Amino acid sequence: MTISFAARQVHLLHWEEPLWLVVVRLGQMSKRRRGDGEPWRLLTTGPVETEEQCWRAAEASIARWQVEQMIRYGKNELGAESGRRGNGSRGTNC
Secondary structure (H helix, E strand, O other): OEEEEEEEEEOOOOOOOOEEEEEEEEEOOOOOOOOOOOEEEEEEOOOOOOHHHHHHHHHHHHHHHHHHHHHHHHHHHOOOOOOEOOOOOOOOEO
16 A cells, blocks of 8 residues: 655635645556555645654544444444334334
């Protein structure tokens, strides 16, 4: 697997504080699959000036994505927002 990254300070209109754009690209050395090598573009308020800071930003994004996946799973598969109320019977909506 190949991993490359870059970070650059950017400024947005109507936003006074600087932001950093981090681009991380993961890819296979051979037998490219569809979607391989597509870059992750991360925008962060924390300074990214070293390789270590770049990896921290990427790891934080991965961790957040995993949490969001678990929340989505809970909502969809476990019926966390289905409207069912606990009255002892299954499948009834109150």
